[in-house]
Amino acid sequence: MSFINNLINGISLGSVYAIIALGYTMVYGIAKMLNFAHGDIIMVGAYICFFVCSGAGLSPILGILAAVLVCTVLGIVIEQLAYKPLRQVTSLAVLITAIGVSYFLQNAAQLLWTSNPRIFPAIFGNGGVQLGGDLTIPYKTLVTIGACVIIMVALILFTGKTRTGKAMRACSEDKDAAQLMGININSTISLTFAIGSALAAIAGVLLCAAYPKLIPTTGSMPGIKAFTAAVFGGIGSIPGAFLGGILLGVIEIFSSAYLSTELANAIVFLVLIVILLVKPTGLLGKKISEKV
Amino acid sequence: MLKVDKINVYYEKIHAIKDVSFEVNPGEVVALIGANGAGKTTTLHTITGLIRPESGQITYSDGEGGQLDLTKMPPHKMVAKGLAHVPEGRRIFLQMTVLENLEMGAFCKGKASKEDLDNVFARFPRLEERKKQIAGTLSGGEQQMLAMGRALMSHPKLLMLDEPSMGLSPILVEQIFDIIAELHKSGTTILLVEQNAEMALQIADRAYVLESGHVVMTGTGAELAASEEIRKAYLGG
Numbered sequence A: 001m002s003f004i005n006n007l008i009n010g011i012s013l014g015s016v017y018a019i020i021a022l023g024y025t026m027v028y029g030i031a032k033m034l035n036f037a038h039g040d041i042i043m044v045g046a047y048i049c050f051f052v053c054s055g056a057g058l059s060p061i062l063g064i065l066a067a068v069l070v071c072t073v074l075g076i077v078i079e080q081l082a083y084k085p086l087r088q089v090t091s092l093a094v095l096i097t098a099i100g101v102s103y104f105l106q107n108a109a110q111l112l113w114t115s116n117p118r119i120f121p122a123i124f125g126n127g128g129v130q131l132g133g134d135l136t137i138p139y140k141t142l143v144t145i146g147a148c149v150i151i152m153v154a155l156i157l158f159t160g161k162t163r164t165g166k167a168m169r170a171c172s173e174d175k176d177a178a179q180l181m182g183i184n185i186n187s188t189i190s191l192t193f194a195i196g197s198a199l200a201a202i203a204g205v206l207l208c209a210a211y212p213k214l215i216p217t218t219g220s221m222p223g224i225k226a227f228t229a230a231v232f233g234g235i236g237s238i239p240g241a242f243l244g245g246i247l248l249g250v251i252e253i254f255s256s257a258y259l260s261t262e263l264a265n266a267i268v269f270l271v272l273i274v275i276l277l278v279k280p281t282g283l284l285g286k287k288i289s290e291k292v
Numbered sequence B: 001m002l003k004v005d006k007i008n009v010y011y012e013k014i015h016a017i018k019d020v021s022f023e024v025n026p027g028e029v030v031a032l033i034g035a036n037g038a039g040k041t042t043t044l045h046t047i048t049g050l051i052r053p054e055s056g057q058i059t060y061s062d063g064e065g066g067q068l069d070l071t072k073m074p075p076h077k078m079v080a081k082g083l084a085h086v087p088e089g090r091r092i093f094l095q096m097t098v099l100e101n102l103e104m105g106a107f108c109k110g111k112a113s114k115e116d117l118d119n120v121f122a123r124f125p126r127l128e129e130r131k132k133q134i135a136g137t138l139s140g141g142e143q144q145m146l147a148m149g150r151a152l153m154s155h156p157k158l159l160m161l162d163e164p165s166m167g168l169s170p171i172l173v174e175q176i177f178d179i180i181a182e183l184h185k186s187g188t189t190i191l192l193v194e195q196n197a198e199m200a201l202q203i204a205d206r207a208y209v210l211e212s213g214h215v216v217m218t219g220t221g222a223e224l225a226a227s228e229e230i231r232k233a234y235l236g237g
């Protein structure tokens, strides 16, 4: 495969990571917790889309909408039932709970849908755009990259320009002060989980459009990678999650194309460690010291 | 306007506030003074619901009839009732711009109106010059101005200030107290927590002295400033 092809595949995979990482980073920013179940929401989204499209034979648009809807509700419910009661306890307890929720979702998926792999339909068709020579960009790749860019721009506008988005940033900085401004913390946290989970649903569909084998653990590895991407870019930062995701995807594809398929993941994490050694807050992470 | 009645507040086993009662009447400046760890901040946090008392009553009336039981009200609903709290250490949103901080101050009103912004900028011209600046890069004095400006955006009826003079140079302290006096003149009721007892007693109509969680003394600002005990304990002779 040509260099350009690898690059495009890397950006495409990276876009999926970026969309997941955006959810990770937003939830982390507001709830100050690593929602390890985030990856499994991806899997649920992919299954929902699979059943609507392949099972019921409805249009992919409906499949995506259903996935987004179910995951949004699921995200809110998980937050309310599992995380909200733990707001005042140590973050370690919350982390363990998140890991529990992750296993719960995987096991529930296994019970409901068995661990037999499903083959995700080619919902974006098999064609592509011919770019001269032997270079063809598949539609699914274009959709994935396009979706990622649109989502990032939308999130930047939302958090930067809207009243609700600014309130969200205020909450992520200082919950008590935000409450004193009249901001409802609970609904802000719910909204964040809703947005993060909706993004996870979209990521699930895009991921499976590119890698169609769907099993109950489909979301784990991309979830961990996206978490890595979020840290890579600077956790809490939206452009950081985007950049981190894209870089991670490109490094992964290049490592497996030119170095070693087996070691691709190890190389990804090696690069992460080196970057964090040089810049502990991640690529775009920043820390403003408080003045007294 | 605000009536705190025999509240008791605990941090786990630490009994931080013990049967504290006091009142703030409409139009007054009331000072709450006391040494480090006396429980001043805890008292304010209890009023705005960031901490809940184990027992006791806190009632607030916004002057439009109706008594509100603050111990049962979610903190985020209070600012819409005219209760603004400038917390200890300013607690501005450091990564947001000056303008965004002011917009958050007006969150309960919906959008920040141009008029309200102009009012704050008239009071604190520094903030207007720096409205696009990230708040974390402001100087300490500017941050205090921003914290007060942010609270003013909600049109408070009762403004609670927790150590507004903390860490400021004497000139800035004067300036901040001038602003408090102006706000008072324009009809805002003020509950002022201060370490700087001298300044606080000068400006206060009445004051309460808090000592390890108890109210140990109360009187007019002038009475307390003249009292032997207070002079010894808080005014350096």
Ligand SMILES: Nc1ncnc2c1ncn2[C@@H]1O[C@H](COP(=O)(O)OP(=O)(O)OP(=O)(O)O)[C@@H](O)[C@H]1O
Pocket: B011, B014, B016, B034, B035, B036, B037, B038, B039, B040, B041, B042, B043, B088, B195
């Ligand atoms: N979060 C907390 N956990 C446990 N104890 C606390 C907490 N916050 C305050 N305290 C304790 O409660 C007591 C009152 O503290 P508070 O902050 O109200 O004092 P203060 O009068 O505001 O003091 P300062 O002038 O130093 O700000 C102190 O003994 C303090 O150690």
Ligand SMILES: [Mg+2]
Pocket: B040, B041, B042, B088, B162
């Ligand atoms: Mg204090």
